[in-house]
Every structure is written in C-alpha cells, then in structure tokens.
Amino acid sequence: MTNEEFLTEMLDVLQTEEQLSMDTVLDDLDEWDSLSVMATMAFLEKSFGIKTTMKDYKEMKTIGDIAKKAGL
Amino acid sequence: MISFTSDQRYIVTGASSGIGESVALLLNELGAAVIGIGRSRERLDGMKAKAKYPENVFLEQKDLTEDIEGLPAYVKALKDKYGKFQGMALCAGIGRTAPLNAFDLSEARKIFDIDYFAPLMMTKGFADRRVNTGRGAAIVAISSIAGISCEKGLVTYGGAKAALSASLKAASREVGTQGIRINCISPSFINTPMTQSTPNEELLEKASKEYLFGFGTVSDAANMIIFLLSDKSKWITGQNYILDCGTY
Numbered sequence: 001m002t003n004e005e006f007l008t009e010m011l012d013v014l015q016t017e018e019q020l021s022m023d024t025v026l027d028d029l030d031e032w033d034s035l036s037v038m039a040t041m042a043f044l045e046k047s048f049g050i051k052t053t054m055k056d057y058k059e060m061k062t063i064g065d066i067a068k069k070a071g072l
Numbered sequence: 073m074i075s076f077t078s079d080q081r082y083i084v085t086g087a088s089s090g091i092g093e094s095v096a097l098l099l100n101e102l103g104a105a106v107i108g109i110g111r112s113r114e115r116l117d118g119m120k121a122k123a124k125y126p127e128n129v130f131l132e133q134k135d136l137t138e139d140i141e142g143l144p145a146y147v148k149a150l151k152d153k154y155g156k157f158q159g160m161a162l163c164a165g166i167g168r169t170a171p172l173n174a175f176d177l178s179e180a181r182k183i184f185d186i187d188y189f190a191p192l193m194m195t196k197g198f199a200d201r202r203v204n205t206g207r208g209a210a211i212v213a214i215s216s217i218a219g220i221s222c223e224k225g226l227v228t229y230g231g232a233k234a235a236l237s238a239s240l241k242a243a244s245r246e247v248g249t250q251g252i253r254i255n256c257i258s259p260s261f262i263n264t265p266m267t268q269s270t271p272n273e274e275l276l277e278k279a280s281k282e283y284l285f286g287f288g289t290v291s292d293a294a295n296m297i298i299f300l301l302s303d304k305s306k307w308i309t310g311q312n313y314i315l316d317c318g319t320y
Binding site: 015016017031033035 | 200201202246249
C-alpha cells in the first residue's frame with residue numbers, strides 16, 4: 001500500500017471529511033475518539049496483519065505515526 | 073405535534089409496501105423528504121402516487137441483498153445524490169415460517185441476509201459521519217416480537233430479528249457520542265402483504281383469540297416509528313419497543 005492509498009483508507013476508517021496528510025495531528029481531528037482507535041486497530045490488523053493495543057495509540061501523535069506502525 | 077421540513081431527508085427501506093410504505097407516506101405528509109427504497113419500481117411508483125407531496129418523494133429501486141457488502145458505499149452514494157440524511161427507517165424484511173425439523177441452512181442464511189445483514193450494513197453506511205446530519209439523526213429498525221418471545225415455526229426469523237435488535241443496541245452505544253439515536257420496534261402480528269403471504273394458521277388463530285385490540289395495522293407501527301425518528305423522542309435511544317396490545 002502506498003502512502004496515498006493509506007491516507008485514502010484512513011478517510012474511511014476515521015469517517016472524516018478533513019484533508020489528511022501524514023502530518024495531520026490526531027488530537028486535532030474531532031473524529032479521533034475511542035471508537036476511531038478501535039476502527040484503526042481493526043484496519044491495521046485486517047490490512048497489514050499488525051496487532052496493536054489501545055496503549056500504542058497513546059504514543060502516536062500523527063497519521064504518519066499510524067502509517068509507521070503499519071510498516072509503511 | 074410532529075412535523076418535519078423538506079430539507080430533512082429520510083431513507084425508508086421496504087418503502088413500496090406494508091409498514092415501510094406507511095412510514096414513507098406519513099413522513100412525507102408531515103413535511104420530510106423521503107428516499108424510498110424498494111425492489112419493485114412499479115410498487116414504488118404506486119407509493120409515490122399516494123403521497124401528499126410527491127415532489128418530496130424520491131425513489132430508488134434496489135434489492136438490498138444483491139450486494140450486502142457494498143451497502144455502506146451505496147448509502148454514501150445516496151448522500152452524494154441527495155445530501156446528508158436526518159434519519160432512516162429500516163422496514164425491508166421477510167417473514168418465513170419453518171420449524172426446526174424443516175430448518176434449512178441455506179434458506180436460513182437468505183433470511184439472515186434480508187432481516188439481519190442488510191439492515192446492519194445500511195446502519196453502518198448511515199452511521200458514517202460523512203453521511204448523516206449528526207446530532208438529532210435517528211435510525212429505527214423493525215425487529216419483531218419473534219425476536220423476544222418466539223412462537224413455534226419462527227426458529228430462523230426469530231433468530232435474525234433477535235440478532236438485529238441486539239446488534240443495534242451495541243450500535244446505539246457506539247454512535248450515541250455523535251448524537252445519533254437508534255431504536256427498534258418489535259411488533260406482533262400486523263396485517264401486511266408480508267404477513268399475509270406467510271400463512272401460519274396456528275399463529276393466526278391463536279392471535280385472533282388472544283389479541284385484546286385485534287391485529288395491528290401498518291399505521292400502528294408507522295406512528296411509533298415516526299415518533300422515534302422525530303426529535304420528540306430525543307431522549308430515547310437503544311430501546312426495542314414491543315407493539316402487541318399487551319399480548320406477550
């Protein structure tokens with residue numbers, strides 16, 4: 001998956017109408033809540049086979065940090 | 073008095089007959105714009121012909137079980153076509169009488185497709201923040217008394233309806249933070265084309281003796297659905313209301 005494809009997928013995961021970039025700060029998104037974290041966990045596991053925990057997301061600050069976790 | 077405005081758009085599935093048709097017509101009469109989904113173009117046209125404000129009735133011919141996986145994208149495409157939705161009434165469903173000794177797995181899966189997976193995927197599509205109007209948006213699904221207190225012969229149907237109301241309870245908690253409400257109604261026997269086409273004589277006879285106020289009519293169900301879609305019920309979510317004139 002390219003970075004661009006990843007960002008497109010994240011639009012659906014977060015159900016956001018904002019423009020996303022790798023630098024987008026998660027806490028700046030209204031949509032970034034516990035359900036979005038759960039949806040992101042499901043997305044990383046389904047698309048990348050990567051298991052994450054809620055704790056991992058406390059350390060992530062940007063969309064880029066999620067991409068990094070996904071191995072991009 | 074419940075009223076809506078024409079910029080309040082409501083999706084109604086199963087809008088071409090029975091309870092769905094009644095909900096679509098009542099929403100329209102009270103001022104809302106209705107996007108009526110049904111399998112038969114002809115029957116949808118028939119519904120629209122009865123509408124008080126036909127200019128606010130929009131028809132979408134669609135078999136919801138054709139591509140269940142694609143339903144969230146379908147709802148999103150409807151939003152692109154019409155604008156964000158204020159609510160959705162999930163009225164499409166199928167009744168089937170078959171006892172355990174006639175239980176057939178592939179038949180059961182078809183019933184779950186129509187009565188469980190399709191409404192759940194429509195709900196998934198609607199709950200997308202980009203599709204609904206946010207606070208004040210509401211979904212109502214028709215479950216069934218069979219999902220709570222199931223008569224003989226309703227092994228599969230009762231299972232699908234119980235699954236639907238259970239899943240929507242969880243969903244109501246998830247989308248509640250966005251201000252979206254989700255409720256179910258669980259009617260007992262109501263005279264509709266669906267219930268008339270699935271004869272269960274034993275149940276009918278029992279019902280005709282036991283129902284205090286006789287069989288329900290489609291408007292008995294539709295009135296409750298309209299209330300649950302409207303802001304008059306803004307403090308109510310995650311519930312499953314039995315409509316059965318006190319029978320069960």
